[in-house]
Amino acid sequence: MIIPCPWCGERPHTEFAYGGDATIRRPAEPAAASDAEWFDYLYIRPNPAGAHRELWHHAFGCGQWIEVRRDTLTHRIEGATPASGAEIDRDG
Amino acid sequence: MARYSIFSLLSHARSGHADWPLAWRDPEPRRAYEVVIVGGGGHGLATAYYLAKEHGITDVAVLEKGWIGGGNTGRNTTNVRSDYLLEPNAHFYEFSLKLWEGLSEDLNFNVMLSQRGRLITAHFDSQADALIRRANAMRVHGIDSEFLTREQVRQRVPLMDFSPTARFPITGGFLQPRAGIARHDAVAWGYARAADARGVDIVQNCEVTGIRIDAGRVTGVETSRGFIGARKVAIVVAGNTSRVAAMAGLRLPIESHLLQAMVTEPVKPILDVMLSFGAGHFYVNQSDKGELVIGGDMDGYNSYAQRGNLPMIEHVAAAAVTVFPCFSRLRILRHWAGIMDMTMDGSPIIGKTPIEGLYLDGGWCYGGFKATPASGWVCAYTIAQDRPHKLNERFNLARFSRGYLIDERGVGNVPAAH
Ligand SMILES: Cc1cc2nc3c(=O)[nH]c(=O)nc-3n(C[C@H](O)[C@H](O)[C@H](O)COP(=O)(O)OP(=O)(O)OC[C@H]3O[C@@H](n4cnc5c(N)ncnc54)[C@H](O)[C@@H]3O)c2cc1C
Ligand SMILES: [Zn+2]
Numbered sequence: 383m384i385i386p387c388p389w390c391g392e393r394p395h396t397e398f399a400y401g402g403d404a405t406i407r408r409p410a411e412p413a414a415a416s417d418a419e420w421f422d423y424l425y426i427r428p429n430p431a432g433a434h435r436e437l438w439h440h441a442f443g444c445g446q447w448i449e450v451r452r453d454t455l456t457h458r459i460e461g462a463t464p465a466s467g468a469e470i471d472r473d474g
Numbered sequence: 475m476a477r478y479s480i481f482s483l484l485s486h487a488r489s490g491h492a493d494w495p496l497a498w499r500d501p502e503p504r505r506a507y508e509v510v511i512v513g514g515g516g517h518g519l520a521t522a523y524y525l526a527k528e529h530g531i532t533d534v535a536v537l538e539k540g541w542i543g544g545g546n547t548g549r550n551t552t553n554v555r556s557d558y559l560l561e562p563n564a565h566f567y568e569f570s571l572k573l574w575e576g577l578s579e580d581l582n583f584n585v586m587l588s589q590r591g592r593l594i595t596a597h598f599d600s601q602a603d604a605l606i607r608r609a610n611a612m613r614v615h616g617i618d619s620e621f622l623t624r625e626q627v628r629q630r631v632p633l634m635d636f637s638p639t640a641r642f643p644i645t646g647g648f649l650q651p652r653a654g655i656a657r658h659d660a661v662a663w664g665y666a667r668a669a670d671a672r673g674v675d676i677v678q679n680c681e682v683t684g685i686r687i688d689a690g691r692v693t694g695v696e697t698s699r700g701f702i703g704a705r706k707v708a709i710v711v712a713g714n715t716s717r718v719a720a721m722a723g724l725r726l727p728i729e730s731h732l733l734q735a736m737v738t739e740p741v742k743p744i745l746d747v748m749l750s751f752g753a754g755h756f757y758v759n760q761s762d763k764g765e766l767v768i769g770g771d772m773d774g775y776n777s778y779a780q781r782g783n784l785p786m787i788e789h790v791a792a793a794a795v796t797v798f799p800c801f802s803r804l805r806i807l808r809h810w811a812g813i814m815d816m817t818m819d820g821s822p823i824i825g826k827t828p829i830e831g832l833y834l835d836g837g838w839c840y841g842g843f844k845a846t847p848a849s850g851w852v853c854a855y856t857i858a859q860d861r862p863h864k865l866n867e868r869f870n871l872a873r874f875s876r877g878y879l880i881d882e883r884g885v886g887n888v889p890a891a892h
Binding site: 383394395396400402403417418421424425426427428429431434436452454455456457 | 714716717725726727728729730774775776777778779783785818874875887889
């Protein structure tokens with residue numbers, strides 16, 4: 383698979399470490415979160431067959447975390463954005 | 475069912491083996507059954523067989539979307555062993571190994587179990603300590619295990635790199651002598667034939683597309699061949715567990731990942747043990763045809779594609795030639811992948827669900843072939859009695875929310891252990 387890193391361009395996936403489902407969110411207020419919320423966060427995975435938003439870490443590249451849109455049935459990659467949500471100014 | 479024997483073989487030889495009866499029927503699905511099993515892999519077929527044999531429940535259909543054994547049952551490297559550290563796993567897999575040992579006779583179908591032993595090499599002290607601890611735990615549970623010296627490993631597997639310059643010096647090895655390999659297709663076919671003979675309908679090309687639930691109770695399944703009513707439904711679909719369970723509104727602690735394997739061209743007998751490299755991703759056994767069957771680790775990203783990428787093949791092959799330099803000139807004949815249902819603690823889920831009459835047998839990660847007989851046996855028990863057997867009560871779905879993980883590797887909530 384070729385992953386289009388927003389910073390580095392197209393790179394083989396072997397340069398990246400997989401970080402799992404990008405839609406899983408740690409409870410915003412850990413102390414206030416219920417057991418059920420923690421259970422969901424730690425264990426429950428939507429595990430879709432098809433479109434998947436997922437995290438990859440460009441470990442052997444720029445070191446940035448990115449969010450990749452990939453199809454789990456075909457491995458087709460639609461695109462990638464910075465996981466931080468940062469806007470990239472390529473000229474700057 | 476006409477029994478297979480030396481006499482049936484001889485009598486069919488007279489007609490040139492042209493008139494063997496079909497091994498199982500190809501029935502049209504009926505409108506309703508007492509039990510419907512979704513998924514015709516080894517586990518689903520074994521569940522049906524033990525429902526009929528142990529519990530006298532024969533009004534059963536196994537619904538398979540493709541052909542039986544075409545999922546992970548037909549894609550795995552067939553390592554059968556019971557070398558687990560934790561108690562629930564130890565008892566369950568040892569029960570399974572005992573069923574394996576009598577399986578060919580029980581099914582009247584040769585599953586070609588070859589108990590050649592499985593050896594994990596040790597390369598450094600902390601790893602050896604962990605293996606010795608596991609070997610001791612197994613003995614405490616009454617399961618055979620041995621720890622070998624470097625010399626003993628060399629006697630068993632002389633082709634490994636024992637040179638002074640070896641990249642991974644071998645310091646010892648962990649052996650379960652009763653571990654073995656089996657013929658994967660024969661397991662599916664043997665269970666299918668024996669279940670069919672007891673009245674079970676095996677329906678291929680029948681995809682389950684929905685699960686009908688009425689007031690918290692399952693009433694049947696929607697399929698590509700119409701609605702089929704059922705008092706009880708079991709989901710036994712391995713890599714597709716999340717998808718089928720979602721039809722009943724269940725959300726599971728599972729991710730689906732792909733695992734690859736490969737075979738080389740056949741060579742003369744060179745390896746009479748199942749060998750796992752203890753310091754990386756590579757294990758191997760030699761098939762009866764002479765091919766080296768080689769496995770490694772998952773690709774490592776969610777997938778339902780049933781095919782993998784070449785970097786993992788290269789990674790595993792690199793480990794193979796590092797520890798077996800003589801493999802370096804073998805050519806790979808083919809490689810393939812299966813989709814594994816990876817639970818968040820690396821152990822399976824076999825039991826009841828919050829929906830009455832709906833049962834789940836899944837989360838096999840990449841070690842479920844060895845579990846096939848025991849999985850079918852306890853799943854059948856759970857369906858028939860509507861409660862888990864002692865052997866599978868710890869594998870319940872609620873263990874994740876209650877904090878009773880069965881985390882063999884001791885690594886917490888990652889869907890990558892087995
Ligand atoms: C490369 C590889 C190597 C492995 N090596 C080993 C090993 O050495 N030792 C070991 O113990 N285990 C191993 N495993 C794991 C093992 O193969 C599985 O855990 C085991 O075979 C699962 O059996 P099953 O019957 O549950 O699943 P499967 O054989 O996958 O059967 C599930 C069936 O359900 C069907 N299905 C799915 N969805 C539907 C639907 N909606 N309607 C109807 N039918 C449906 C599928 O078509 C499939 O036939 C390996 C797996 C792989 C991929
Ligand atoms: Zn990058």
